[in-house]
Every structure is written in structure tokens, then in C-alpha cells.
Amino acid sequence: MAHSTSTTRSIPPSRSTECRADCIARLRQVALASLVLPALLLAPAVARAREYLQVFVAQPYLELHTGPGRGYPVFHAVPRDASVDVLFRRTEWFKVRTERGVEGWASQAEMLKTVLADGSPFVFSLGDRAGFTSHRGEMGLFAGAWGGANYVSGYASLSFNPQLALEGAVGQFLGRFSNGVTGDLGLTHVIVPEARASPFLMLGVGEVHTEPKATLVQATNRTESMAYVGGGVRIYLARRFFVRGEFKAHWILTKRNRNEEADEWKLGFAFFF
Amino acid sequence: METGIRILLLTALLAALPGCASLRDWSHQRAERRAAEAQRPEPRESEPPQDESAPPRVIEPEVSRRKITVPRIRSSNVELGLNYGALSIEDFGTNPVYGITIGYHITEDFFFQAETGRSRGGRTSFETLGGNIQLLTESERRFTYYDLSLGYNFLPGEAFIGRGIAMTNAFYLLGGIGGTDFAGDTKFTVNFGAGYRIVPADWLAVHVTVQDRVFQSSLLGTTKLTNNLEARIGTTVFF
Numbered sequence: 001m002a003h004s005t006s007t008t009r010s011i012p013p014s015r016s017t018e019c020r021a022d023c024i025a026r027l028r029q030v031a032l033a034s035l036v037l038p039a040l041l042l043a044p045a046v047a048r049a050r051e052y053l054q055v056f057v058a059q060p061y062l063e064l065h066t067g068p069g070r071g072y073p074v075f076h077a078v079p080r081d082a083s084v085d086v087l088f089r090r091t092e093w094f095k096v097r098t099e100r101g102v103e104g105w106a107s108q109a110e111m112l113k114t115v116l117a118d119g120s121p122f123v124f125s126l127g128d129r130a131g132f133t134s135h136r137g138e139m140g141l142f143a144g145a146w147g148g149a150n151y152v153s154g155y156a157s158l159s160f161n162p163q164l165a166l167e168g169a170v171g172q173f174l175g176r177f178s179n180g181v182t183g184d185l186g187l188t189h190v191i192v193p194e195a196r197a198s199p200f201l202m203l204g205v206g207e208v209h210t211e212p213k214a215t216l217v218q219a220t221n222r223t224e225s226m227a228y229v230g231g232g233v234r235i236y237l238a239r240r241f242f243v244r245g246e247f248k249a250h251w252i253l254t255k256r257n258r259n260e261e262a263d264e265w266k267l268g269f270a271f272f273f
Numbered sequence: 274m275e276t277g278i279r280i281l282l283l284t285a286l287l288a289a290l291p292g293c294a295s296l297r298d299w300s301h302q303r304a305e306r307r308a309a310e311a312q313r314p315e316p317r318e319s320e321p322p323q324d325e326s327a328p329p330r331v332i333e334p335e336v337s338r339r340k341i342t343v344p345r346i347r348s349s350n351v352e353l354g355l356n357y358g359a360l361s362i363e364d365f366g367t368n369p370v371y372g373i374t375i376g377y378h379i380t381e382d383f384f385f386q387a388e389t390g391r392s393r394g395g396r397t398s399f400e401t402l403g404g405n406i407q408l409l410t411e412s413e414r415r416f417t418y419y420d421l422s423l424g425y426n427f428l429p430g431e432a433f434i435g436r437g438i439a440m441t442n443a444f445y446l447l448g449g450i451g452g453t454d455f456a457g458d459t460k461f462t463v464n465f466g467a468g469y470r471i472v473p474a475d476w477l478a479v480h481v482t483v484q485d486r487v488f489q490s491s492l493l494g495t496t497k498l499t500n501n502l503e504a505r506i507g508t509t510v511f512f
Contacts, residue, residue: 050344050347051344052344053343053344053345053346066431066439066441067429067431067441068381068441069381069426069429069441069443070381071429071430072429072431072441086346087347088346088347088348088349088475089346089347089348089349089350090348090349090350090378090511091350091378091379091380091381092380092381093381094346095475116343124346127379127380139377139385141385141421141423141449141450143450150461152421152450152451152452152461154421172452172459174452174459174460174461179458179459201282201285203283213458229279229282229283230282231282231285239379239380240379240380241379241383249278249279249282269423271379271385
């Protein structure tokens with residue numbers, strides 16, 4: 001190591017200041033790129049350093065597909081008793097790596113037949129009817145009406161048990177006289193969680209922000225608290241999907257003499273996970 | 274009538290909620306893990322009944338069963354990305370648009386997608402011909418859309434570069450609802466479109482999407498449905 005080369009030394013000192021500024025700017029770009037590029041290249045490598053679950057093939061063979069879909073061709077078969085590392089899961093497909101380093105996609109149905117190192121079956125959450133009855137969370141999208149205006153909303157829920165869940169919803173209503181956004185948080189009680197069509201009841205509180213259309217007189221935006229009680233039904237479709245229809249009766253706690261009431265009807269499409 | 278419904282619902286709810294308290298299966302989300310544990314052979318804690326005639330055991334084996342910790346399997350269903358393209362705002366010309374999308378893949382066929390994007394409306398031909406007429410202020414020309422859509426993957430397949438590289442890809446259909454902020458008003462907007470996704474690495478995807486955003490507008494005198502076509506290219510990262 002007799003000579004150390006530095007990038008700044010390669011710039012001749014006799015150049016004009018204009019060129020020097022240009023060179024410095026270019027150097028900065030190179031430095032930035034040299035920082036960003038390894039980060040991008042290393043990102044998958046860092047992910048690879050983690051520990052993976054090892055499962056053993058218990059059926060005659062495990063088929064590996066070239067992509068995460070039913071139509072992708074099978075290109076490799078892992079024989080019985082061989083092991084695979086489960087790299088990650090995407091929808092109903094698992095990306096696995098064999099002992100020889102072959103990577104491919106195995107279906108959920110195939111993975112159900114594998115076993116762990118101690119011989120116990122490999123168990124994971126399935127998107128099926130049992131999952132519909134008992135799951136950790138739900139998310140969905142609704143279209144409907146809020147006090148006569150068009151209403152778009154989304155919700156997410158966290159289940160404590162098959163019957164009780166904490167739910168939050170946000171929505172936007174777009175009407176002829178006013179627009180606004182709503183947000184609420186409440187408890188949902190599913191009456192018969194194991195039924196394909198299971199009714200539920202809801203109770204909660206929220207906020208509504210109303211923006212009257214500017215053409216009306218005394219149009220001031222307002223934010224008010226509200227409380228709601230409601231009910232609905234969720235109907236299992238297939239896999240992770242279900243249809244959900246609900247009605248919420250809101251009491252809007254205004255600063256005026258009378259509290260207002262608003263009815264919310266909506267129908268939507270949701271999934272559980 | 275309405276008050277009647279409210280009282281009925283409230284009564285039913287009050288009657289149903291105490292039922293939750295009596296549930297024993299509170300942490301049902303652990304059900305799968307418990308099911309797995311139940312299926313595993315139990316370590317023998319009690320000694321087998323000793324035969325009277327057999328000699329007593331001298332050495333007590335002190336073998337503790339090794340606890341296997343199962344590493345969590347990472348789920349990679351969320352897709353987050355940026356995009357850039359052109360948006361044709363009806364009567365207001367075609368302008369650049371940039372946006373963010375976040376998607377969640379539910380099954381191999383379906384995904385949810387939330388999108389937001391921003392563009393700027395140009396001058397209408399009425400304004401151009403009319404000389405000094407300004408239909409909208411500068412801030413009202415800002416066009417912001419946001420929506421939630423459901424996507425369906427169809428024609429999935431593989432694309433090849435030479436002999437060595439294969440990338441999965443798919444066409445997809447999109448449809449959803451949302452809102453559009455334009456001309457000082459927020460409009461209920463329906464969107465539908467189609468796109469193409471190619472996945473060069475497990476964590477990266479490139480999209481080309483064409484989407485139509487339809488909303489009712491009465492900006493130019495008559496109330497009409499306006500079609501606002503958007504074509505964009507974007508890149509997303511899977512999480």
C-alpha cells in the first residue's frame with residue numbers, strides 16, 4: 001500500500017473554478033449513487049440473512065412452480081423426506097428453497113402436507129370458512145348513502161374473539177348540499193360467527209366534518225361528535241372474501257339547539273386475514 | 274319510525290354485548306398455534322406404572338425435551354409504489370400526473386388498491402379563445418384524486434429476456450370508487466381501468482396502467498359526466 005489514490009487528487013488544481021464546481025457536483029452525484037446503489041443491492045441480501053422455517057416433505061414429492069399462480073408450470077419436484085426453507089408467503093403461495101438451492105413456489109394445499117422437524121404438521125392460517133368464523137382482522141370497502149348523499153367508506157377491524165371486534169371506519173360523503181368526512185370507532189358483536197350469513201350489531205362514537213357547498217348562505221365548515229348504533233350482516237363468499245351490508249343510525253351532537261340524526265346505509269366487499 | 278329502529282337496535286345490542294364477557298376463548302387468534310401444539314406428542318411427565326417385581330430404577334434420566342421455536346414466515350402481500358404519467362382532464366387538456374399506490378394482494382387473483390395522485394388542469398378552449406377570461410383560479414386548477422379499487426389479475430404468465438431470465442407478469446382489471454378535488458369542489462368518482470404488471474424480482478414490480486375516472490361536472494354550464502383518462506407508469510416494492 002505504497003500509494004493511496006483519492007478521487008479529489010485526480011482533479012488538476014489549475015482548472016477554472018467553474019469546472020471545479022462542476023466536478024464537485026459530479027463527485028457528489030457519484031458519492032450519492034455509490035451510497036444508494038449498494039443499499040438497493042444489499043436490501044435483498046440483508047433479507048436473506050434471516051432464519052427461515054424448515055419443513056420436510058411428507059407426501060411422495062413437493063411440486064415447485066415457476067410463479068405464484070395455479071397456471072405456472074411445475075419445474076422441480078422435491079422428494080419425500082427432503083427439506084425446504086420457507087422464504088416468504090404471498091397470498092396462497094409459499095416461496096421455498098431446497099437443500100440444493102433451487103427456489104420455487106409451492107401451493108398452500110401442497111404445503112399443508114409437509115411436516116416440521118419434530119414430525120408435527122405444518123399449520124398456518126388458511127383462507128377458508130373456518131377462518132371466516134375466527135380471524136384476527138378484517139378490511140373492507142363500502143359504497144352507500146349517508147343522509148341522502150353518496151358515501152364511500154373503508155373499515156378495518158381487530159377481533160378479540162370470534163364474536164367481539166374493535167372496528168374503525170373512515171368515510172367520505174359527497175352530496176348536493178354538502179361534502180364531508182366521517183370517522184368512527186366502535187365495538188361489533190357478531191351474533192352467530194359460524195353461520196355463513198352472520199348478523200352483527202354495532203355501537204360506537206365518531207366525528208363528522210361537514211363542508212356545506214359554497215353557494216348556500218352562512219356556509220361554515222363544522223366538526224361535530226357523534227354516536228352510533230347499528231346492525232348488519234356479513235355473508236361468506238369464498239376463500240378470504242365476504243360481502244358485508246350494514247346500517248348505522250348516527251346521533252350528531254351539534255352546538256345548536258337540536259341534535260341531528262343521520263342514517264348510513266352501505267354495502268361492501270371485505271376480506272379477513 | 275326511525276327512532277323505533279334505533280331503540281330496537283340499541284336494546285338488541287345491550288342484550289347481546291354481555292354475552293361477549295362470558296366467552297372463554299378470548300385469544301382465539303392463538304387457536305392455530307394451540308392446535309399445532311395439541312397435535313405434537315406430549316412429553317411424558319409421569320413415570321410408567323412400575324411393575325412390583327421389576328428392580329427399582331437407579332438412574333433417573335434428566336432429559337428435558339428441547340423446545341423448538343418456529344421462525345415466523347414473512348408475508349409479502351403489500352405493494353407500495355410511486356407512479357408518473359399523463360392525465361387528460363376533460364375540457365382542461367392533458368397534463369402530467371404523479372401519484373402513490375398501495376396495494377394488498379388477497380389471493381392470487383384479487384387485490385385491493387388505494388391510489389392518490391395529483392395533476393393540474395390547463396386552460397379550456399373557451400378561455401383560450403375568449404382572451405382574458407379565467408374560469409378557475411390557480412389553486413382551483415389543482416386536480417387531486419384518491420380512490421379505493423379492487424383489482425383482478427387475468428392472463429398471468431411469464432416474460433423472458435434471453436434464455437436465462439424469466440419474470441412473472443399479469444394483466445389486471447381495476448374498478449373502484451373515490452373522490453376528486455377539482456375546481457373548488459370534491460366529486461364522487463368512479464374509476465375503472467386495466468394495467469400490466471411485471472415482476473423482475475420478488476420484491477419489485479413495474480406497472481403500466483390506464484384508468485378512467487368518471488365524475489359529474491357542471492363547470493361549463495351543463496351537468497355532464499366527465500371522463501378523465503390517465504396513463505401512467507410506476508414501480509412498486511413488495512413488503
